[in-house]
Amino acid sequence: MNKIAMIALLTLNVFSFVLMGIDKYKAMHKLWRISEKTFFFLALFGGSIGVWIGMCFFRHKTRHKLFVFGIPMIILCQIVLVAVIKYW
Structure with missing residues (x-):
């Protein structure tokens, strides 16, 4: 993954974290x-x-089953997708 993509992903994740707060x-x-x-x-x-x-840090949306199960499922799907792309 190139440097620009990594910076963009890091920025998006920091933004998502701050927005949750x-x-x-x-x-x-x-x-x-x-x-x-x-x-x-x-x-x-x-x-x-x-x-x-x-969600974990701010203890926010932790009672919403859609978030408790949905966000980890998205993470899992993204890991699988990256693995498939990398090893294809």
């Missing part, structure tokens, strides 16, 4: 929330590790 803050203060679709969009396009670490 912002949403947790907004939930605690009963403010306008970030949609769940946004988190799944970010996860599907490479930010899954950031979303998952944000």
Whole structure:
């Protein structure tokens, strides 16, 4: 993987992590929330590790079965996809 792609993935994951923290803050203060679709969009396009670490670190969305099982499944699918592409 080239350097630009690695930087883009790192940036996306940091952004996903920070967004999870912002949403947790907004939930605690009963403010306008970030949609769940946004988190799944970010996860599907490479930010899954950031979303998952944000869930664990901020203890956010941990009661939502869709997140508890969905985000790890996305990570697993991405690992399999990378392995298939690498060893094809």
